[in-house]
Amino acid sequence: MLDKRFILENAELVQQNCAARGMKADVARFVKLETECRSLQQEIEELSRQANVVSKSIGQAKDDAEREARKEEGRKLRELKEAKQADHERIDAEAGAIYRSLPNMTHAESPRGGEDASRELRKGAMQVTPMRFPVLDHVQLGEQHDLIDFAGAARIAGHGFYFLRNEAALLEMALQQYAVELLVKEGFTPTITPDLARGEILAGVGYIPRGPETQIYTVENFDLNLVATSEITLGGLYAGITIDAEDLPIKLCGISHCFRTEAGAAGRASRGLYRVHQFTKVEMFAFTLPEQSEDMHNYFCELECEIFDGLGIPYRVLDIASGDLGGPAYRKFDLEAWMPGRGDSGEYGEVTSTSNCTDYQARRLDIRYKVKGEKGTNFVHTLNGTAVAISRALIAILENCQQPDGSILIPEVLRKWVGKDRIGGGEDEEE
RNA sequence: GGUCGGGUGGCAGAGCGGUUGAAUGCACCGGUCUUGAAAACCGGCGUACACGAAAGUGUAUCGGGGGUUCGAAUCCCUCCCCGACCGCCA
Numbered sequence: 001m002l003d004k005r006f007i008l009e010n011a012e013l014v015q016q017n018c019a020a021r022g023m024k025a026d027v028a029r030f031v032k033l034e035t036e037c038r039s040l041q042q043e044i045e046e047l048s049r050q051a052n053v054v055s056k057s058i059g060q061a062k063d064d065a066e067r068e069a070r071k072e073e074g075r076k077l078r079e080l081k082e083a084k085q086a087d088h089e090r091i092d093a094e095a096g097a098i099y100r101s102l103p104n105m106t107h108a109e110s111p112r113g114g115e116d117a118s119r120e121l122r123k124g125a126m127q128v129t130p131m132r133f134p135v136l137d138h139v140q141l142g143e144q145h146d147l148i149d150f151a152g153a154a155r156i157a158g159h160g161f162y163f164l165r166n167e168a169a170l171l172e173m174a175l176q177q178y179a180v181e182l183l184v185k186e187g188f189t190p191t192i193t194p195d196l197a198r199g200e201i202l203a204g205v206g207y208i209p210r211g212p213e214t215q216i217y218t219v220e221n222f223d224l225n226l227v228a229t230s231e232i233t234l235g236g237l238y239a240g241i242t243i244d245a246e247d248l249p250i251k252l253c254g255i256s257h258c259f260r261t262e263a264g265a266a267g268r269a270s271r272g273l274y275r276v277h278q279f280t281k282v283e284m285f286a287f288t289l290p291e292q293s294e295d296m297h298n299y300f301c302e303l304e305c306e307i308f309d310g311l312g313i314p315y316r317v318l319d320i321a322s323g324d325l326g327g328p329a330y331r332k333f334d335l336e337a338w339m340p341g342r343g344d345s346g347e348y349g350e351v352t353s354t355s356n357c358t359d360y361q362a363r364r365l366d367i368r369y370k371v372k373g374e375k376g377t378n379f380v381h382t383l384n385g386t387a388v389a390i391s392r393a394l395i396a397i398l399e400n401c402q403q404p405d406g407s408i409l410i411p412e413v414l415r416k417w418v419g420k421d422r423i424g425g426g427e428d429e430e431e
Numbered sequence: 432g433g434u435c436g437g438g439u440g441g442c443a444g445a446g447c448g449g450u451u452g453a454a455u456g457c458a459c460c461g462g463u464c465u466u467g468a469a470a471a472c473c474g475g476c477g478u479a480c481a482c483g484a485a486a487g488u489g490u491a492u493c494g495g496g497g498g499u500u501c502g503a504a505u506c507c508c509u510c511c512c513c514g515a516c517c518g519c520c521a
Contacts, residue, residue: 042481045490052490055502059449067501074501198511242478368478373460377478 001363002102020112021103022323033095040088044081051077104360106322107331117321124308124315128338137341138398139272145424160277167423172390174417179282179307179387180253188253193233195257196224201236204365206328215260230254231384234285239365242377248369249288279391286383293381297356300385301333304352307387311411313396314338316348329355337396351392354385
């Protein structure tokens, strides 16, 4: 959420920002409603004040007659207040709906426009090199080496689920270990999070648990939802809390399963592991002072690059355009890995994403910081970034590391956890 | 899951229908004293929002929500959380 005062004073700017983000919102209407709300609020407070004065005087009333008269006076005042309050609530509800729909402001350097306007910032250390043999995609590779069982999973949970078997299962754990090890060295606190969370928390982070297009699975008869990312639980961890400024920045590394309905995504390229209902993710999350967030965002991006350079996978980094930022992000960088088996002759596919949400989420979640000796509190900035989303990383690894003989070379950095150099091929071949 | 007991300011801990934003202690900040420190003493010490140039004033806030009442930290309902005991269980 934005600062209400900021909106009132910069209605024009906010309206333009909505347009840049491809969101419809009637900012002028909000300003009108909010202004009405404020004057109503003042009237309500004044009536409350008067009623409080009356109430206090009753305790000292001299006789019953006076007491009764004052009681009546108090009742009248409260009734009047109730009426105003009802008006206030009605208007506030409408204003609130607009307010909550307003997206974050946008970084000056973010490209303006839709998805296609996103700007490439850089490429990874590894170059895309054409393969001089028939390239298989990860589904075929998975089948060939008995790594992924989609059909089995479909029988028990439907489309979008999978069993990882053999080296794929080992790779999942290796990728987690690899990412976590790197992040712990960088001072992140490794954190295994709940895979379910209350609706209130989801909403605070910016996810809508119900509705036709929701990404979120909900648990019947409970106010619990399967998380779509540990960003939800990590952000929620500090909801309602005021942090000492000296404890910032706080860097957390969350490990969780992620569940997504992918409602509305039907028809989009979704073969194999690319768009699944469940995957494991190692996530970076930070709470910072406002002046630290931009550096932290760049740092998150650096770490994502380091992780994929370490795996030897070609990628590019995009500065996401305004129209594709979603609600909370002020700026977003996506890292797209080269996937040789995607499309006709290979395509980039998103593997990580890091967002600077500035104070947008913090305001919703009520996460503040306090500077010792200074009066008042301020909202922290929150940032999130994918370290490794296992399913997509797996696609990139299997497809990029396939060899002319059909085997798959395991990235050097993962070998200590997988326990071998290569999947299939030569004497390694099982069966 | 059951049955009890709890959730009050940074912490500890009173209050259990009226002048209580909340006693008291500790912590913290400022001052006096001291060569310095400690002790002692004096004063201050939550947050959000609104109005105000400011001083300040007002409203809200005692786990969350709702109710009773002129008035609720105090009474009622409900939810959440913590503790104890019992049951169940990887």
